[in-house]
Amino acid sequence: MKNVQHSRRNFLRLAAGATLAASTLGLPRMALAAPFAPDKPATPDAALKELLDGNLRYIRGRLRHPDQRPGRIAEVAKGQHPFAVILGCADSRVPPEVVFDQGLGNLFVVRVAGNIASDDVMGSIEYAVEELNVPLVMVLGHARCGAVTATLNAMDQGATVPAHISSLVEAIKPVAQQVSRDTPDRVDVVVRKNALHAADQLRHESEILHEKLSSGTLKIVSARYNLDDGRVELIG
Numbered sequence: 001m002k003n004v005q006h007s008r009r010n011f012l013r014l015a016a017g018a019t020l021a022a023s024t025l026g027l028p029r030m031a032l033a034a035p036f037a038p039d040k041p042a043t044p045d046a047a048l049k050e051l052l053d054g055n056l057r058y059i060r061g062r063l064r065h066p067d068q069r070p071g072r073i074a075e076v077a078k079g080q081h082p083f084a085v086i087l088g089c090a091d092s093r094v095p096p097e098v099v100f101d102q103g104l105g106n107l108f109v110v111r112v113a114g115n116i117a118s119d120d121v122m123g124s125i126e127y128a129v130e131e132l133n134v135p136l137v138m139v140l141g142h143a144r145c146g147a148v149t150a151t152l153n154a155m156d157q158g159a160t161v162p163a164h165i166s167s168l169v170e171a172i173k174p175v176a177q178q179v180s181r182d183t184p185d186r187v188d189v190v191v192r193k194n195a196l197h198a199a200d201q202l203r204h205e206s207e208i209l210h211e212k213l214s215s216g217t218l219k220i221v222s223a224r225y226n227l228d229d230g231r232v233e234l235i236g
């Protein structure tokens with residue numbers, strides 16, 4: 001076991017060195033990217049299970065706080081091998097590492113109010129999938145999202161929202177307009193549709209992600225976080 005760990009460390013060190021050498025020489029780095037860490041889920045389904053298991057630990061109060069020990073800092077300083085991308089809202093009540101009981105280097109988190117798939121967001125996710133071989137992307141909306149509520153209020157009142165907040169509203173509006181004003185639980189219906197819409201955008205507007213999906217090495221799912229009990233449910 002010790003030998004296996006030792007040789008793995010050497011291999012990772014070699015891989016990291018090769019990546020550095022390749023970038024120095026101007027060679028494509030992607031071909032020499034470090035392999036996926038074998039002690040982390042390497043398939044889309046295993047990654048999804050790890051996330052949902054972590055969320056169960058969180059809501060049951062049985063946290064393990066994996067990969068949060070002090071030695072982990074030095075481990076991930078050598079390179080990162082996250083097993084999932086979370087596109088989540090910036091809302092302070094939905095921090096992915098906490099709600100999925102994960103630690104340093106496990107999740108590649110992209111957070112923006114309303115969990116919208118803007119160009120910068122999509123670029124960040126493409127980087128994680130292409131360069132870091134992350135097998136799972138989860139778009140994580142949440143109950144009573146402020147960005148969704150602000151969009152609906154702006155639409156209902158025909159009001160403009162101040163400054164750069166308008167870019168968030170404009171991104172959510174096309175989804176919100178599909179839901180009639182008298183729909184029960186309207187905010188929540190739009191929250192769900194918005195998370196599904198962002199996932200669809202990732203599937204269809206990114207060549208990199210589309211290719212990975214076609215080869216079966218990537219899965220993109222949508223989910224909703226319940227502010228009241230902490231549970232993450234898959235949607236769609």
Ligand SMILES: [Zn+2]
Pocket residue numbers: 089090091113114115142144145146147148
């Ligand atoms: Zn939100």
